[in-house]
Amino acid sequence: MLDIVCAELSWLDVVLNVKKSGLMRRGQRFNADLSSVLVCGVMLPVVEKISYLGVDISSGRSLRLCMHSRRMKFFRAFNVLYAKLGGVASDIVILHLTRTFCLPILLYGLESFTVSRSCLNAIEFCWNRAMFKIFNIGSRDNVNYVLYYTGILPLSYQIDLRKIRFYHAKHITTSVGGTDGIV
Numbered sequence: 001m002l003d004i005v006c007a008e009l010s011w012l013d014v015v016l017n018v019k020k021s022g023l024m025r026r027g028q029r030f031n032a033d034l035s036s037v038l039v040c041g042v043m044l045p046v047v048e049k050i051s052y053l054g055v056d057i058s059s060g061r062s063l064r065l066c067m068h069s070r071r072m073k074f075f076r077a078f079n080v081l082y083a084k085l086g087g088v089a090s091d092i093v094i095l096h097l098t099r100t101f102c103l104p105i106l107l108y109g110l111e112s113f114t115v116s117r118s119c120l121n122a123i124e125f126c127w128n129r130a131m132f133k134i135f136n137i138g139s140r141d142n143v144n145y146v147l148y149y150t151g152i153l154p155l156s157y158q159i160d161l162r163k164i165r166f167y168h169a170k171h172i173t174t175s176v177g178g179t180d181g182i183v
Helices: 002-011 068-085 091-107 117-135 140-149 155-177
Strands: 049-052 055-058
Touching (some): 055 068, 068 091, 091 117, 117 140, 117 155
16 A cells, blocks of 8 residues: 555655654554565654644553653743843743743644643643742742633643634634535
């Protein structure tokens, strides 16, 4: 089947980049050995993680998100922002900029997945660390008070709202494109 795909792609003058491709297994036998697979004469490597549209997916019994690179990107963006504005801007301004520019890095693509408790904990850990630094506090309860009084929803609610918007937008595009015309 892969040979047919390669033949069709070459007929269309499209080159499959095998260096960006890999085999990953998911399910009960995710850690069982795989037979070698050749695509366009090149053997595909077996990988533990695949990145698709900026979302890292890990192999395992179920579909899991890998948060490591996303957390690093968040901290990198936050540290740059805080290094530039930490002593100059007010805490509320830094909070707004962190929420606007850094938080989307953590929440990107989560509306497409069921977010596990461990994934949510990883996201909340990053967010709480940023709040600790901005407001010079050391307790999650204090972070919750700060977010409450600044009108920022908890991250689990923000993720749920993103899912609702995602499903609502998906429903509108399928309804408009369909024969029923319901908007």
